[in-house]
Amino acid sequence: MRVAEIHDNKIVLKDRDKVELNGREGAIVKVVGCGLCGSDIVKFKEHISNDGTVLGHEIVAEIVEINSNSGFKAGDKIVASHHIPCFKCAYCKGKSYSMCQHFKETNLEPGGFSEYVFLSEEHLQYVTHLKPKNLSDEEASFYEPLGCCVRAVKRASLSPLSNVLVVGLGTIGLLMGQTLKAFGMTVHGCDIMPDRISKAQKLGINAFNSADLEFAHRHIFSHTDNIGVDCVFMTSGADAAIDVALNTVRLGGKILVFSSTPKNLGYTNNDIYYKELTVLGSYSPRPQDLETSLQLLTNGEVNVKYLSTVYQAEDIQKAFDDTMSNKIMKAYIKF
Ligand SMILES: [Zn+2]
Numbered sequence: 127m128r129v130a131e132i133h134d135n136k137i138v139l140k141d142r143d144k145v146e147l148n149g150r151e152g153a154i155v156k157v158v159g160c161g162l163c164g165s166d167i168v169k170f171k172e173h174i175s176n177d178g179t180v181l182g183h184e185i186v187a188e189i190v191e192i193n194s195n196s197g198f199k200a201g202d203k204i205v206a207s208h209h210i211p212c213f214k215c216a217y218c219k220g221k222s223y224s225m226c227q228h229f230k231e232t233n234l235e236p237g238g239f240s241e242y243v244f245l246s247e248e249h250l251q252y253v254t255h256l257k258p259k260n261l262s263d264e265e266a267s268f269y270e271p272l273g274c275c276v277r278a279v280k281r282a283s284l285s286p287l288s289n290v291l292v293v294g295l296g297t298i299g300l301l302m303g304q305t306l307k308a309f310g311m312t313v314h315g316c317d318i319m320p321d322r323i324s325k326a327q328k329l330g331i332n333a334f335n336s337a338d339l340e341f342a343h344r345h346i347f348s349h350t351d352n353i354g355v356d357c358v359f360m361t362s363g364a365d366a367a368i369d370v371a372l373n374t375v376r377l378g379g380k381i382l383v384f385s386s387t388p389k390n391l392g393y394t395n396n397d398i399y400y401k402e403l404t405v406l407g408s409y410s411p412r413p414q415d416l417e418t419s420l421q422l423l424t425n426g427e428v429n430v431k432y433l434s435t436v437y438q439a440e441d442i443q444k445a446f447d448d449t450m451s452n453k454i455m456k457a458y459i460k461f
């Protein structure tokens with residue numbers, strides 16, 4: 127089978143033995159396509175993953191062979207995610223599902239950028255769903271990334287009357303903004319790239335350019351009775367985004383951290399103390415968040431049409447390059 131693996135700082139298409147069930151419970155699925163996640167880019171660019179690693183986890187696939195009590199059958203077209211919490215450990219009991227050891231260890235075998243993938247019985251039971259018929263393959267591939275946003279929104283536990291700001295209007299920012307809208311909130315968004323701002327505006331997000339910090343502050347305060355937003359969602363990977371958050375959040379407000387940043391700067395002790403800020407992180411979704419994600423996609427509350435650029439598997443390096451140079455919003459790799 128064809129797999130795209132990391133080799134010498136490149137993503138290279140190689141031939142490997144096909145993954146087999148070999149008596150295991152689970153399914154072999156033929157990957158139709160797989161979205162390219164920002165975390166794949168970080169793992170590739172920062173050399174976090176070793177040579178031979180097959181990245182990718184946002185798969186749309188067809189079941190070709192199955193040995194399972196999950197109710198799925200061969201021929202089913204599905205979406206699946208990669209990590210599953212154990213629901214038993216101290217982290218799971220404390221609702222930190224993505225910190226669970228089992229969550230971190232479970233994965234697609236060998237990875238989503240592969241012609242065939244093995245899904246364990248647990249994957250089938252908890253994080254696999256039939257692909258909704260009204261969604262295209264590319265749209266359905268947003269099941270996992272949107273699940274991450276759903277988890278962040280739920281984790282922030284805000285009232286539907288809240289004013290919120292999404293900093294960074296790349297794909298994740300647009301998903302986050304639409305999710306917040308679906309939860310009833312008034313959603314502002316900012317970026318420094320004009321085409322992203324206009325895309326967000328078309329999706330009903332009150333988007334503005336935050337290149338000028340003074341302007342960003344005035345703009346948000348003029349739209350929030352002069353107090354600032356209740357929560358800032360940090361989907362931008364830029365260090366400068368931190369200043370935007372501190373200049374737009376209200377006293378006693380929240381900042382939800384959803385991205386790593388190059389310089390790893392932060393919110394200072396005294397900012398948090400004197401302004402009574404709550405700074406919280408959100409990483410990856412639980413099975414329930416993935417279910418909500420699929421509902422939002424299916425009922426059209428989150429619109430992901432025209433976000434994806436489709437690449438054939440042999441052009442996967444170009445998909446990585448175009449994503450890194452911001453030439454495209456989101457890559458979807460066809461196998
Ligand atoms: Zn992802």
Ligand SMILES: [Zn+2]
Nearest residue numbers: 212215218226
């Ligand atoms: Zn656990």
